[in-house]
Amino acid sequence: MSTLDPIVTSAMCIGCGLCESIAGAPNVQLILNEAGRERPVTRNPLSAETVAAVYAACPGVNVNGLEPERFSTEDALDQVWGHYAGMWRGFAGDPDVRHRGATGGVLSALGRYLLKSGRVDFVLHVSADPENPLRNIHTISNTPEDVLNAAGSRYGPAAPLRDFIKILERQQPFAFIAKPCDINAVRNLAKSDPRVDEYCKYLLTLVCGGASEMTKSWDLLDDWGLSEEELTLFRYRGYGNPGLTVAETKDGRRFETTYMDLWEDENKWNIQTRCKVCPDAIGEQADIAASDVWPGGGPTGEDAGWNGIIPRTQAGIDLLNAAIRDGAIIIDKELTPRDMDIFQPHQVRKKKAVWQRLKALRSTGHPALNTSGLRLDALSQTNEVIENAKEYGGTIERVKAGKFSE
Numbered sequence: 001m002s003t004l005d006p007i008v009t010s011a012m013c014i015g016c017g018l019c020e021s022i023a024g025a026p027n028v029q030l031i032l033n034e035a036g037r038e039r040p041v042t043r044n045p046l047s048a049e050t051v052a053a054v055y056a057a058c059p060g061v062n063v064n065g066l067e068p069e070r071f072s073t074e075d076a077l078d079q080v081w082g083h084y085a086g087m088w089r090g091f092a093g094d095p096d097v098r099h100r101g102a103t104g105g106v107l108s109a110l111g112r113y114l115l116k117s118g119r120v121d122f123v124l125h126v127s128a129d130p131e132n133p134l135r136n137i138h139t140i141s142n143t144p145e146d147v148l149n150a151a152g153s154r155y156g157p158a159a160p161l162r163d164f165i166k167i168l169e170r171q172q173p174f175a176f177i178a179k180p181c182d183i184n185a186v187r188n189l190a191k192s193d194p195r196v197d198e199y200c201k202y203l204l205t206l207v208c209g210g211a212s213e214m215t216k217s218w219d220l221l222d223d224w225g226l227s228e229e230e231l232t233l234f235r236y237r238g239y240g241n242p243g244l245t246v247a248e249t250k251d252g253r254r255f256e257t258t259y260m261d262l263w264e265d266e267n268k269w270n271i272q273t274r275c276k277v278c279p280d281a282i283g284e285q286a287d288i289a290a291s292d293v294w295p296g297g298g299p300t301g302e303d304a305g306w307n308g309i310i311p312r313t314q315a316g317i318d319l320l321n322a323a324i325r326d327g328a329i330i331i332d333k334e335l336t337p338r339d340m341d342i343f344q345p346h347q348v349r350k351k352k353a354v355w356q357r358l359k360a361l362r363s364t365g366h367p368a369l370n371t372s373g374l375r376l377d378a379l380s381q382t383n384e385v386i387e388n389a390k391e392y393g394g395t396i397e398r399v400k401a402g403k404f405s406e
Contacts, residue, residue, distance in 0.1 A: 003051045004028065008039050010367040011273035011404050012060035014211060015039060017138070017162030018185045019054045030159050032135075035406070036214030037272060038157040057188040059181040063279050064188075065373025072314040078337040079375050079382075080351050081310070082284040085317040087335040088309045089293055093327040098305050102153040102237050106290045106307040106329060107177055107204055110319065112144035113328035114175050119319075120201055123147055124167060125177040126158045133234040134217050138162060152238030153206075156214045161185055168195040175202040179211060180283040181274070187285045202319060205283035207291035207308070207344060210275035219270075220245070220262070224255045241305035242292075260299060273404060277361070277395075279354045279371045282347055287316030293335075293343045308335060308343060353391045355380035360395035366404055 007013050015038035020028045027044045046054075055061050065082065072085035081087075091104030094112075101108035111123045127139040127150035136158040141147045160178045164186070167174065176186060183203045190196035217234075221227065226247060233248040242259035249255075263269065275281070283289030291308035294300075309329070311317040323329040341348050355376040361368035380388060398404060 003046060004040055004042055004054060006367060007055075007058060007060045009406055010060075011406050012367060012369065013037075013039055013058075013406075014060055014179075014181045014272060014274045015157050015159055016059060016179075016182050016185050017159030018057055018059075018164060018189065020159070020162045021164045021166070022053050022057065023050050025162075030162055032157060032214060036157070036216075036218065036270070037406070038159050039406070053192065056192060057185055059184040059188065060274060060369070062188055062370045063181075063184050063374070064371065065280075065284050065375075066312060067187075067373075070313045070315075072311065072317045074317060079379055080348055081282060081337045081340055082374070083312055084337075085311045085313070087337065087340060088331045089306050089333040089335055090309050090324075090329050090331040091304070091306050093330050097148060097151065099240065100148060100238050101151040101305075102206075102243075103241055103290070103292050104305040104307040105151065106309055107206065108147055108151040109328050110202075110204055110288065110323060111141065111147040111175060111177055113323045113326070114202060114319070115141070115144050115147065116328075117322070117326070119173070120175045121172040123175045123177060124160065124164075125150060126154050126160050128154065128234065132228055133231050134221070134228050135214070140167075152243070153236050155212050155236045156217050157211065164189075168193070168199055171195075171199060173199055173201045175204060176200055177204045179208050180205050180280050180286065180289075181208075181211075181278065183283060183286045184280060202288075202315060203286045205286040205289050207283060207289055207310075207347065208275075208278075208281045209346070210269065210271035210278070210281070213270045213272055216268070216270040219268070220257070221247070226255065240302050242299050242302070263298075273406075277354060277357045277369065278350070279358070279369060279374050279376055281350060282344075283310075284312065284374065287311065287313045288320060291340070291344060295342055297343065297345045306332075308340060310340075351376075352379045352383050353387075356388045356391035357395045360392045361399065361404065364396060364399045366399055 019040045028040045030038045074085040092098040092109035098105040114120045123141040129135045129137045136154045138160040230249045235246045244256045247255040289310045293308045311320045358368045
């Protein structure tokens with residue numbers, strides 16, 4: 001049993017891949033297991049120094065708020081939504097990017113703009129595996145066209161950080177687009193590795209509803225009577241907002257379902273356990289976070305596509321202003337945190353619930369995330385006593401039922 005195992009067995013691992021990068025692939029390797037989760041397997045003994053470095057950076061151990069030195073000069077603070085330099089509704093200036101990207105295509109547009117403007121040499125992000133399009137791989141886009149070809153949401157396991165140390169060794173400026181937990185891992189690493197701030201110039205994220213296990217996708221293939229080996233394309237979202245989920249096969253068949261039908265039943269989301277106690281699904285450590293902006297939290301049909309855009313750092317607001325000036329991003333409405341509450345009510349509920357969930361884990365002796373700077377205790381105090389008791393007691397029952405173990 002390796003010394004990294006407690007992160008996995010306590011269900012706090014999210015499969016970001018940073019441990020593989022820190023320890024080296026010959027020593028630690030991420031494997032997709034039968035439960036549909038990417039998890040590290042230790043191949044060789046690890047030094048105490050390596051283990052300590054992994055634990056310090058791991059987003060299954062430490063999750064923090066934005067460091068004050070990164071605040072923008074326009075910094076404001078909301079108890080739910082954290083530090084921000086403004087909130088707007090907008091979309092990609094290029095209609096094709098807006099159509100093909102998830103929601104309004106803002107993250108794709110920003111990635112393309114960073115390359116076009118020469119601010120970075122490449123963009124590190126996630127795309128469909130060309131050899132198995134149901135699955136995700138980390139990829140490097142060197143051109144705006146590369147970014148567009150990888151546009152659209154990718155659900156299921158993804159390990160964008162498995163080569164991160166090697167990427168830093170390239171000594172080139174780059175941008176990173178990924179989930180909030182992946183961004184948190186990079187910020188954690190920056191505390192001990194100055195190359196992160198030197199070369200990783202922009203951290204962009206989505207407001208995250210949770211990372212599903214691969215079982216969610218396997219279940220859909222089962223419904224369609226398909227195997228992974230038959231696929232030539234699997235698109236979860238995009239080509240519209242939210243766009244259809246589409247599979248195409250080697251023999252020319254096409255299968256599709258709506259976003260609403262795919263995600264309507266929350267009991268079948270197959271979200272990873274770490275996500276259920278995530279203290280920062282809204283991307284508080286990113287330079288810019290982008291969200292869906294459906295009133296009530298879900299779509300009622302197709303529309304042209306808009307994003308909520310939340311710059312949080314000076315780098316983020318400077319980038320957004322430049323992208324607006326040059327037409328890469330179009331802004332059509334200013335938003336407030338209370339608007340975001342309406343668009344993302346589930347994020348508000350989770351943010352207010354997490355403190356009691358983590359408190360319950362600790363009370364049972366179960367490992368829980370270390371957090372700071374996220375206002376979780378104060379938010380918990382805005383709940384009714386019965387709400388907090390329900391979150392606390394429910395988490396303890398789930399621990400007893402073995403739902404916080406792997």
